[in-house]
Amino acid sequence: MIAVTGASGLLGGNLIRELLKQGQSVRALIHQDQRAIAGLDVERLSADLHDPTSLEGAFAGVDIVYHLASLISINMNSWEDVYRVNVLGTRNVVDACLQSGVKRLVHVSSTHSRQPEPFDQALDEDRPLITDPTLPPYDRSKALGEIEIQKGIERGLDAIIIIPSGILGPYDFRPSLLGESLQLMQRGGIPVLVTGGYNWVDARDVATGAICAANIAKTGSRYILSGHWHSIYEVATLAAKISGTRAPGIVIPLRLAELAAPMMENLATIRGSQPVFTRAMLSALKSNQHMSHARATHDLGYQPRPFLDTLTDTLNWFKAQST
Numbered sequence: 001m002i003a004v005t006g007a008s009g010l011l012g013g014n015l016i017r018e019l020l021k022q023g024q025s026v027r028a029l030i031h032q033d034q035r036a037i038a039g040l041d042v043e044r045l046s047a048d049l050h051d052p053t054s055l056e057g058a059f060a061g062v063d064i065v066y067h068l069a070s071l072i073s074i075n076m077n078s079w080e081d082v083y084r085v086n087v088l089g090t091r092n093v094v095d096a097c098l099q100s101g102v103k104r105l106v107h108v109s110s111t112h113s114r115q116p117e118p119f120d121q122a123l124d125e126d127r128p129l130i131t132d133p134t135l136p137p138y139d140r141s142k143a144l145g146e147i148e149i150q151k152g153i154e155r156g157l158d159a160i161i162i163i164p165s166g167i168l169g170p171y172d173f174r175p176s177l178l179g180e181s182l183q184l185m186q187r188g189g190i191p192v193l194v195t196g197g198y199n200w201v202d203a204r205d206v207a208t209g210a211i212c213a214a215n216i217a218k219t220g221s222r223y224i225l226s227g228h229w230h231s232i233y234e235v236a237t238l239a240a241k242i243s244g245t246r247a248p249g250i251v252i253p254l255r256l257a258e259l260a261a262p263m264m265e266n267l268a269t270i271r272g273s274q275p276v277f278t279r280a281m282l283s284a285l286k287s288n289q290h291m292s293h294a295r296a297t298h299d300l301g302y303q304p305r306p307f308l309d310t311l312t313d314t315l316n317w318f319k320a321q322s323t
Contacts, residue, residue: 001025001026001027001061001062001063002019002024002025002026002027002062002063002064002065002066003026003027003028003029003058003059003062003064003065003066003102004016004019004026004027004028004029004065004066004068005029005047005049005065005066005067005068005069005093006029006067006068006069006070006108007028007029007030007036007037007042007068008028008030008031008033008034008035008036008037008173008174009036009068009069009174009176010036010167010169010171010172010174010175010176010179010203011068011108011164011167011203011206011207012028012036012037012068013036013037013171013172013173013203014169014170014171014203014204014206014207015066015068015206015207015210015211016028016036016037016040016042017040017171017207018204018207018208018211019211020040020041020042022211025043026040026042026043027042027043027045027058027062028040028042028043028044028045029045029046029047029058029069030044030045030046031046033173033174035173036171036173036174045058049069049085049088049089049092049093050084050088050089050092051092052092052095052096052099055092055093055095055096056096056099056100058096059096059097059100059102060100062100062102063102063103063104064102064103064104064105064106064214065093065097065102065104065105065106066106066108066210066214067090067093067105067106067107067108068108069085069089070085070086070108070110070142070145071084071085071086071138071141072138072176072177073136073137073138074136074138074177074284075137076136076137077137078137078138079137079140079141082137082138082141083137083141083144085141086138086141086142086144086145087141087144087145087148090107090145090148090149091148093105093107094148094149094151094152094155094157094159095152097152097157097159098152098155098156098157102157103158104158104159104160104214105149105152105157105158105159105160106159106160106162106210106213106214107145107146107149107159107160107161107162108161108162108164108206108210109142109145109146109161109162109163110138110139110142110163110164110165111123111163111164111165111199111224111226111287111291112130112136112138112139112142112284112287113129113130113139113142113143113145113146113163114127114128114129114130114143114163115127115128115129115130116286116287116288117288119288119289119290121290122288122290122291122292122294123224123288123290123291123292124224124292124294124295125163125222125223125224125295129143129146129147130143131143135283136283136284139283146161149161150220153219153220158219159219159220160213160214160217160218160219160220160221160222160223161221161222161223162206162209162210162213162222162223162225163222163223163224163225164201164206164224164225164226165198165199165200165201165224165225165226165227165291166178166198166199166200166201166227166284167200167201167202167203167206168182168200168201168202168203168310168311168314169202169203169204169310169313169314170203170204170313170314170317171203171317172203172314172317172318173321175318178200179314179318182235182239182311182314182315182318183318185235185236185239185240185243185245185247187245192248192250192251193232193233193236193248193250193251194232194251194285195231195232195233195251195285196231196232196285196286197229197230197231197232197233197234197235197285197289198229198230198232198284198285198287199226199227199228199229199287199289199291200227200228200229200230200235200307200310200311201225201226201227201228201304201310202227202304202305202309202310202313204305205225205227205302205303205304205305206225208302209223209225209296209300209302210225212300212301212302213296213299213300216299216300217299217300221299223293223295223296223299223300223302224291224292224293224295224296225293225296225302225304226291226292226293226304227304227307227310228304228306228307229289229290229291230307232285233247233251235311236248238308238311239311239315242311242312242315242316243315243319
């Protein structure tokens with residue numbers, strides 16, 4: 001039996017589909033939203049990351065736990081929320097795995113957890129975790145989440161860490177923050193772009209890479225599952241071509257957007273809306289362009305598909321959902 005936290009998210013929906021394709025029995029830990037796993041032959045169980053007893057019950061009789069549940073935030077004032085979910089929640093998952101006798105924990109972290117500098121060298125699994133308290137709360141919480149996993153390993157837990165870059169893909173029902181941005185691009189709802197970009201990876205590739213690692217990796221292994229770096233302008237241009245819409249014609253320098261971000265965040269708070277840019281979002285766009293998946297390629301045979309395939313499949317899936 002395999003248990004998946006965060007089963008209703010983008011990665012959860014794709015991971016569970018791949019596990020079922022491989023003939024595995026899956027227990028999906030959910031809250032209220034079940035759209036990502038609707039119609040799938042899985043056991044559904046409600047569990048709370050902040051309720052250790054419920055987690056122990058959910059992990060009873062389970063061989064492998066995939067811990068995907070996480071709170072993603074692009075706001076600089078979200079520390080208490082992300083710490084509660086991404087650090088304390090992970091600590092509870094580790095404790096429950098040890099108490100329930102789970103054979104292996106696969107923890108999904110993020111490339112945001114690692115120091116991006118030096119930018120002229122590829123970011124790999126050995127890059128130190130971030131510690132700077134001025135960095136975005138989400139990034140810091142993912143770094144501390146990995147430390148909780150390491151503490152669990154020291155207590156005898158068999159655990160490995162998967163470190164994906166920015167995930168896109170089909171079955172993004174909520175949608176994710178990146179998926180929501182793509183939908184806005186698809187509808188021509190983003191009038192202004194900024195310079196900078198990110199490393200994008202397909203949720204289906206992360207799912208297969210995580211499963212392979214779960215089956216063969218040694219305890220304590222860490223694998224970056226990255227894809228391809230593209231600028232925001234390139235993504236918007238490709239999305240417009242796929243969708244038959246017009247790409248935004250205005251691109252402003254990242255530095256200018258950074259100067260305007262605090263004011264835009266304050267205005268959005270007053271209006272009760274989401275700012276176009278946030279300081280945390282812009283920080284991500286300055287990340288290291290070279291995120292190496294060489295270790296995963298060597299050990300797991302990991303090969304991310306072309307970005308155009310991911311973008312096309314994702315946009316077509318969103319389009320199908322809206323008709």
